Amino acid sequence: MDRMTAMETFVRVVESGSFxxxxxxxxxxxxxxxxxVAQLEDRLGVKLLTRSTRGLTTTEAGQSYYERAKRAIEEADEADLAARGAGTSLSGRLRVCAAVTFASLHIIPRLPKFLAEHPDLELEVVLDDRNIDLIQDGIDVAFRMGTLADSALTARRIARGRRLVVGTPAYLVRVGMPQVPGDLVGHQSIIYLQQGDDAAWTFRQGSAETAVAMKSRLKVTAAEGVRAAVFADLGLAVASEWMFAPELASGRVLAVLTDWELPPVDLSAVFPAGRIATAKARAFVAFLEEALAGKADI
Structure with missing residues (x-):
């Protein structure tokens, strides 16, 4: 039995969940x-997979073997790419993770160009607002915003965006346009819980600094919910410019207090700890970084 073929077969079974x-x-x-797979288990002397009514699951030994086998296959692919030359088209599978709204607005619309450049590449985009376990979920690269809570992660900042106070024209006509940060106390705000439960924000203008505790009756756990609440004229939200990019461009949503600055938000490319980023992951990160810098259009 060829060891690499057995590894590739086992990895494909685990990732597809089906023989x-x-x-x-x-x-x-x-x-x-x-x-x-049976011969592989015999050779290793351990059970790698178990069957249940819900399908195939890996044993503890199987999960450990899967992670290492996948890494070995990726490194073999890297060696092939290096030998053939950097200009070779990418191939195989790339598994990317990003928050639902960010991916819908800024990643998926740009995929036709990237996939056209790499016709032999298979791309899986995992949409999840949570910070999932990259190794356990087989993620090659994730894109995360804000401060990274896990200092052990291998990460690189690829973009920095403004935070803005946004609302609909209808809401602002009804309640009034805030002129200074202190005016926000007279407004309802929509709190995005991924940014924390604290509705206090520090605004800066030159050397001046002021903190405002925004009043809120609505807290939302997902960015798409924040967008829906803003569109429903329920109040103002503090959000990254990426979250409302199309609506800010069209005028459906307005940014207020634009002569004041809020702390910016970083977008980082995050790789599984302890692994060398694959050529596929590096290429995709570079592609998105260039796109967000305005050098590549949708």
């Missing part, structure tokens, strides 16, 4: 896939 699906991807019969 039959893995067989279709590998263009072999299902019995051949089942036999390869």
């Amino acid at each position: 039959s699906v893995a067989a279709r991807h590998l263009r072999v019969g299902q019995p051949a896939v089942s036999k390869t």
